[in-house]
Amino acid sequence: MKFSESFIFTARQDPKVAECRSHKLLLKGCFLFMVSSGIYSYLPLAWRVLDKINSIIRRNMNSCGAQELLMSALQPIEMWRKTGRDKDLAEVMFRFSDRKERELCLGPTHEEEITEIARRYLVSYKQLPCVLYQIQTKFRDEPRPRFGLMRSCEFIMKDAYSFDADEEGLDKNYEKMLYAYKKIFAECGLDFVMVEADSGAMGGSLSHEFMVPSGIGEDVLLKCGKCGKYYKDAGECPRCREKLTPEKNIEIGHIFKLGTKYSLAQQGLFLDETGERKPFIMGCYGIGVSRILSAIAEVSSDEKGIIWPRKVSPFDVSLIVLGEDLKEDAFRVEEELNSRGYSVLVDERNEAAGVKFNDAYLIGNPYILIMGKKYKESGKIDVEIRKDRKKLSFSKEEVISFIEDEYAG
Ligand SMILES: [Zn+2]
Numbered sequence: 001m002k003f004s005e006s007f008i009f010t011a012r013q014d015p016k017v018a019e020c021r022s023h024k025l026l027l028k029g030c031f032l033f034m035v036s037s038g039i040y041s042y043l044p045l046a047w048r049v050l051d052k053i054n055s056i057i058r059r060n061m062n063s064c065g066a067q068e069l070l071m072s073a074l075q076p077i078e079m080w081r082k083t084g085r086d087k088d089l090a091e092v093m094f095r096f097s098d099r100k101e102r103e104l105c106l107g108p109t110h111e112e113e114i115t116e117i118a119r120r121y122l123v124s125y126k127q128l129p130c131v132l133y134q135i136q137t138k139f140r141d142e143p144r145p146r147f148g149l150m151r152s153c154e155f156i157m158k159d160a161y162s163f164d165a166d167e168e169g170l171d172k173n174y175e176k177m178l179y180a181y182k183k184i185f186a187e188c189g190l191d192f193v194m195v196e197a198d199s200g201a202m203g204g205s206l207s208h209e210f211m212v213p214s215g216i217g218e219d220v221l222l223k224c225g226k227c228g229k230y231y232k233d234a235g236e237c238p239r240c241r242e243k244l245t246p247e248k249n250i251e252i253g254h255i256f257k258l259g260t261k262y263s264l265a266q267q268g269l270f271l272d273e274t275g276e277r278k279p280f281i282m283g284c285y286g287i288g289v290s291r292i293l294s295a296i297a298e299v300s301s302d303e304k305g306i307i308w309p310r311k312v313s314p315f316d317v318s319l320i321v322l323g324e325d326l327k328e329d330a331f332r333v334e335e336e337l338n339s340r341g342y343s344v345l346v347d348e349r350n351e352a353a354g355v356k357f358n359d360a361y362l363i364g365n366p367y368i369l370i371m372g373k374k375y376k377e378s379g380k381i382d383v384e385i386r387k388d389r390k391k392l393s394f395s396k397e398e399v400i401s402f403i404e405d406e407y408a409g
Contacts (some may be wrong), residue, residue, distance in 0.1 A: 001315070003347040003359075004120040007044045021214045022297035023148035025306050028063065029362045033299075036308070038145025038153040045110050045363065046293060050156065053292050054135055056187045056311065057158050060180040063292045064173075066131040066160055071113050073137060078101035079112045083265040092140045106139035109282060111262050113163045117407060118280060119268040125165045126278075128270065129173060133160035135289060149294040150217060156289040163280040166273060170281045174206075174257055177285045181210060181253050188292055189300065189309020193230045196220060204261060204283075210253035210297045217250040251288065252293045258282040306364035307386050310407060316342040317403060318365040322372035329396075332373050336400050342407070361386070367406065369399060 011028045018024035026032045031046035042050060048213035057297045058068065077094040078093065086093075086105075093105040106111065112226070114132060135158045142153045149155065162173040163236075190212055211219060220228040222235035222244035236243055247303055261267060263279035272278050300307045310312065317337060321330040327348050334344045345365060347356045353372070361370045370382040374393070381399045383392045394402055 001345055004349050006345065008345075008359075008363070010362055018148075020147050020150075020298065021301055022150075022294045023305075025146060025362065026294070027296050027302055028294060029305060029364070031150065031293075038151070040149060040152060040154075041397070042290075045314045047306065049296075049312050049320035050289065052312045053188060054158075054323070055104055055290070056184055057135065057245060057287060060184050061133050061160060061186075064131065064180050065175045066133045067176060068134060069117075069132050070134050070136060071107070071110050071117075073107050073111055073139070075105055075107045077105055079116060079266075081331060083112055085112065092142070094139050094141050108138055108140050109286075110134070110136075111161070111258070112185055112281075114155045114265065115266045115268045115280075115282070117260040118161075118163050119263075119266060121165075122163055122270055122280070124270055125272050127384045128163055128165045129169050131160060131162045133285075143343050146218075147216060149290045149383040152290070155291065158287040159291055160285040162283040162285070162361070164283075165266075165270065165278070166283070169407065170257055170259075170283050174255065174283050175284070177255055178208060181255065181285070181287070184287065185210060185292075187311050188296065189312065190252070190292070190295060191299070193221065193249070195230050195232050197232050197254070204256045204258040206298060207256040208253060211249035211251055212299055213247055214250045214295065214298050215248055216298065217248045219249045219251045221249050223258055223353055226330050250298065252292055252295055253287045255284075256283060258284055258285045261282045270282060296366075298405050301364070304358070308364045308366060313365050315345040315364065315365045316407065317369060318360040318363065319344050319369045319371065320360060321345045321346060321348045321378065322353050322356075324350075324369065329375070333369070333371070333385055333399070334376065337403060340400070340404060342403060353384070367403060 008030050010030050011076060012025055015027040018027060033041040033043055035041055050343045077086050085304045089108055092108055097103050114340055137154060139154055142151060145152055164170045192210050192212050195209050197207050211221060222234060223230050224240055224242050224244055226240040226242040235243060238284055259281060260279040262282055267278045297306045321327055330346055334346050337344050365385060366386050368384040374380045374382060379395055380393045
């Protein structure tokens with residue numbers, strides 16, 4: 001894609017509203033548009049990243065045997081009264097009535113709705129286990145929106161729900177999900193920690209949280225300086241007896257063994273082998289999709305901009321062209337890379353070299369190719385690796401295989 005034709009309009013100045021590094025860089029780099037406090041639009045650059053994150057999530061969910069659906073964001077309050085969560089979540093729910101006086105909310109989560117779906121269709125043990133998931137917008141009436149996408153009123157989540165006939169089935173699904181979560185976050189290039197946690201308003205017996213140590217955020221974990229383990233709450237490290245120090249984190253995922261809380265309250269029953277009616281044993285599994293975007297921008301960035309991990313970067317390669325007479329050659333390099341499946345952002349604008357470099361660093365694609373004076377003299381293309389600013393030099397043919405090798409590894 002040609003930079004001059006793209007919807008990328010970076011800012012020179014730091015935005016005044018920014019509350020942390022990721023918020024600043026995502027606004028400055030033309031990833032996010034702030035509609036109002038706690039409400040954002042994802043601009044084309046951010047959408048490219050989200051699309052890749054979603055693909056990673058879908059692939060891993062599908063390989064667990066989970067099936068994707070999309071539930072309604074508008075939900076009748078009636079459904080929430082069955083579990084009493086119309087009251088438990090009253091503070092964060094966007095609630096209103098339609099013109100027929102029907103009470104509605106914008107779903108902050110979907111346990112109630114998925115249980116309604118399951119009880120309608122899953123009537124026999126023969127249909128179990130069953131795992132369903134969606135990637136959808138959720139809403140929270142957030143009193144203090146903060147840190148951009150990290151604490152916002154509208155956000156994208158992946159939520160999955162498992163239905164089993166017995167506890168052993170739930171254990172199996174929970175293990176599968178836990179394994180898939182580790183793979184998903186690793187593919188997104190995140191260093192994360194996993195801790196056992198409270199089930200809170202979800203209910204149930206066991207839950208695990210996935211956190212990104214970030215120095216910001218509102219989730220505090222206690223870290224052992226000796227073994228590096230994290231705890232939700234302990235006196236000292238139970239292993240080393242070392243004193244623990246608090247560290248701020250961003251929560252990116254949370255999985256729960258729900259048990260029968262929802263199936264009992266909503267009459268989610270199936271017939272077992274002996275013909276007896278039994279409640280589903282449920283689990284739920286959430287990932288903060290838009291939060292992953294923020295978390296990466298927060299922890300994988302430097303003073304110049306974001307450093308996107310390879311699998312989620314907006315483009316695979318930035319190509320800076322310095323010289324009107326080199327454009328045709330640059331487009332040929334782009335074509336070569338495109339034909340091999342790599343996306344390229346070609347900066348062919350009539351801008352100073354400094355402006356182009358600043359934008360390339362800010363946008364944060366993992367590889368920056370430079371065609372300038374050296375290319376004219378010796379046919380060499382310079383390559384800068386965004387992560388460590390390491391510089392290399394290749395011929396046109398070599399540069400293609402270099403990119404191929406990098407993405408294969
Ligand atoms: Zn320890």
